[in-house]
Amino acid sequence: MVAEPPFIPWPIQRRFPIFYHHLDILQHLNHAAYFQFMETLRVDYYLPYLHSLNPADLDIIIAEADCRYFLPVKYGEELLGEVAPGRPLGRTSFSLLYRFRTSDGSKVVARGRTVIVCYDYAKGAKKEIPSDLRARMERDGVDMASENWS
Secondary structure (H helix, E strand, O other), X not given: OOOOOOOOOOOEEEEEEOOHHHXXXXXXXXXXXXXXXHHHHHHHHXXXXXXXXXXXXOOEEEEEEEXXXXXXXXXXXXXXXXXXXXXXXOOOEEEEEXXXXXXXXXXXXXXXXXXXXXXXXXXXXXXXXXXXHHHHHHXXXXXXXXXXXX
């Protein structure tokens, strides 16, 4: 087994305990559970920017969601989930990258990515990434290629 390099923590982290309802018939974490974990991390990152705790205030839509699985996760384990914006950013869209590691942080068990579009629901049209959000995401950003996303 190849040793993982030391990990630089990403801006938002959260622990996810694995409960029985997360398992599939093979008795490991079901692939779909990661998308719920990614949603939680996305809201953890984005809602503070809006200065709101109301998810109805979100002004984004998801255009694409992907997840890559590397190691099985069993009942009773705990994952360390992380989220960071992927660089480069687009004009109206951006990617959020997700990393799920073992509870001790030593191994990556899965990586995810969502492509997110800034959206004006009143106009029914996409909008540019606001400048203050862009500045925050540039500061927090992770190079997409370094995480094997392009």
